[in-house]
Amino acid sequence: MLTKRIIPCLDVKNGRVVKGVKFRDHRDAGDPVELAAFYNEQGADELVFYDITASSDGREIMREVVERTAGQVFIPLTVGGGLRTVEDIRQMLAAGADKVSINTAAVLDPDFITRGAERFGNQCIVLGMDARRVPGSNPTRWEVFTHTGADGGRTSGRDAVEWAIEAVKKGAGEIVVNSIDADGTQAGYDLELLRSISEAVSVPVVASGGAGQPEDLYQALVSGKADAVLAATIFHYGTYSINDVKEYLRKKQIAVRARG
Amino acid sequence: MIAVIDYGAGNLRNVANAISRLGYEPKITGDPAEVFNAQAVVLPGVGAAADAMSNLAKLKLVRLIRRIIDEDKPFLGVCLGLQVLFTGTEEGGWHECLGIIPGSVRKLPAGLKIPHMGWNQVRQKMTHPIFEGVPDEANFYFVHSYYAEPEDKSLVAGETDYGIPFCSVIARGNLVATQFHPEKSGELGLKIYDNFIKLALGAKAGRN
Numbered sequence: 001m002l003t004k005r006i007i008p009c010l011d012v013k014n015g016r017v018v019k020g021v022k023f024r025d026h027r028d029a030g031d032p033v034e035l036a037a038f039y040n041e042q043g044a045d046e047l048v049f050y051d052i053t054a055s056s057d058g059r060e061i062m063r064e065v066v067e068r069t070a071g072q073v074f075i076p077l078t079v080g081g082g083l084r085t086v087e088d089i090r091q092m093l094a095a096g097a098d099k100v101s102i103n104t105a106a107v108l109d110p111d112f113i114t115r116g117a118e119r120f121g122n123q124c125i126v127l128g129m130d131a132r133r134v135p136g137s138n139p140t141r142w143e144v145f146t147h148t149g150a151d152g153g154r155t156s157g158r159d160a161v162e163w164a165i166e167a168v169k170k171g172a173g174e175i176v177v178n179s180i181d182a183d184g185t186q187a188g189y190d191l192e193l194l195r196s197i198s199e200a201v202s203v204p205v206v207a208s209g210g211a212g213q214p215e216d217l218y219q220a221l222v223s224g225k226a227d228a229v230l231a232a233t234i235f236h237y238g239t240y241s242i243n244d245v246k247e248y249l250r251k252k253q254i255a256v257r258a259r260g
Numbered sequence: 261m262i263a264v265i266d267y268g269a270g271n272l273r274n275v276a277n278a279i280s281r282l283g284y285e286p287k288i289t290g291d292p293a294e295v296f297n298a299q300a301v302v303l304p305g306v307g308a309a310a311d312a313m314s315n316l317a318k319l320k321l322v323r324l325i326r327r328i329i330d331e332d333k334p335f336l337g338v339c340l341g342l343q344v345l346f347t348g349t350e351e352g353g354w355h356e357c358l359g360i361i362p363g364s365v366r367k368l369p370a371g372l373k374i375p376h377m378g379w380n381q382v383r384q385k386m387t388h389p390i391f392e393g394v395p396d397e398a399n400f401y402f403v404h405s406y407y408a409e410p411e412d413k414s415l416v417a418g419e420t421d422y423g424i425p426f427c428s429v430i431a432r433g434n435l436v437a438t439q440f441h442p443e444k445s446g447e448l449g450l451k452i453y454d455n456f457i458k459l460a461l462g463a464k465a466g467r468n
Contacts, residue, residue, distance in 0.1 A: 001380070001381070001421065002372075002376065002378050002379070002380045002402075002422060003378060003379045003380065003399060004378075005378050005379065040446070045378065045379055070273065070274055070277055071277050071280075071281070072281075074274075074277075074278060074281070074443060074444060074445070074446055074447075074449055074450060075401070075444060075445075075446055076401060076403075076444050094273065095273075096273050096274055096277065098271075098274070098403075098444060120306075120307065121306050121307040121308065122375065122405075123306060123375050123377065123403045123404075123405075124306070173375055173377070174375075174377060202370075202373060202374055203373060203374065203375070204373045204375070204377050204378070205373075227373055227377070227378070228378070257379040257399040258399070
């Protein structure tokens with residue numbers, strides 16, 4: 001049986017992990033390569049690096065980080081943040097990334113998804129989507145936001161479910177659904193949003209935004225019908241290890257991969 | 261030297277990384293002479309089968325790969341590198357492949373998420389050196405939308421369930437191929453490479 005994937009996400013700026021990271025007995029908690037190795041040891045099923053650097057110098061540093069990680073950690077690695085062209089994608093894949101996550105650039109130019117998928121295969125192209133509930137909508141609707149790196153972003157006017165369907169037609173092989181409302185709250189994922197998208201598309205859906213405890217991940221997989229869960233804060237602060245989360249899920253009859 | 265065939269498909273670097281990590285010397289190359297003289301050959305690959313076949317043809321590697329496998333030189337196909345060994349594929353309409361293993365490559369059944377992406381178990385159907393130190397039903401990382409169906413079921417070394425049971429490992433003499441990505445499957449994935457290389461270096465293939 002295909003297991004559910006648990007994916008820690010690291011925000012990287014100028015080659016360093018941002019957000020406070022607290023691990024005991026850890027020499028350099030800010031080094032993404034070392035953290036990647038640490039999460040790999042804990043049983044992470046994949047890793048995501050999200051580059052929040054704005055400058056081109058920063059992207060060069062990011063490629064070095066990806067290269068060093070891929071030389072040491074032998075699990076899938078997705079890189080996202082600021083990828084605008086097929087050449088940007090090519091460079092990240094050449095450095096050792098297995099997938100790239102594209103977001104704003106895909107919203108502005110949906111054919112960018114197709115160009116990436118035709119060149120590198122659908123399995124390489126992950127659509128990252130930032131969605132927010134439309135206040136007072138009934139039935140509930142969500143809108144896709146872009147440029148979420150700064151000032152909370154701006155609405156694209158696109159409906160999240162419709163955008164997901166279109167992106168898959170364009171060639172996306174996976175969708176990471178990030179709820180802007182839930183992100184950072186640790187109050188749980190937006191299950192309704194997840195379920196709406198997961199039921200609408202044929203590709204795997206990854207839940208993002210809002211995890212505070214193992215039960216939230218369980219709900220995303222069961223009620224939200226997600227194929228994988230991405231989380232940052234609960235792992236970075238050491239509140240729960242990946243193994244803690246997997247133990248919890250295993251007890252609740254969710255198939256997850258054992259370490260090793 | 262272990263040749264990693266470069267035919268414009270992605271994923272080469274991570275295959276080479278895995279081989280280096282084990283202390284062997286990988287060489288990413290599309291040069292027929294280098295490929296032929298290697299102690300072992302790895303054919304990796306992601307992307308579309310038809311593109312892969314046309315690139316292999318352009319680089320004059322089609323007959324060479326057939327010859328390497330005919331002579332039972334150690335050969336490892338990974339993911340698309342497994343699929344192109346077959347007679348043909350349904351991917352993007354019917355396309356002929358290398359025809360080394362009789363059988364066809366078909367789309368995974370509808371109803372489940374496609375691609376089949378993530379860690380799934382490999383049920384070992386035979387005792388084979390490629391599985392040395394690898395527990396039965398161990399998890400490996402898969403990413404694919406098509407699966408291979410060999411006519412000769414005795415070649416199926418490993419099987420995985422996704423809607424249907426499908427062939428996830430093929431073995432015939434010194435030819436081994438996996439549908440999953442051992443270079444992305446953690447320690448047990450590296451073990452698969454290590455087993456293959458040990459098998460290759462132990463094989464009397466008549467080369468350096």
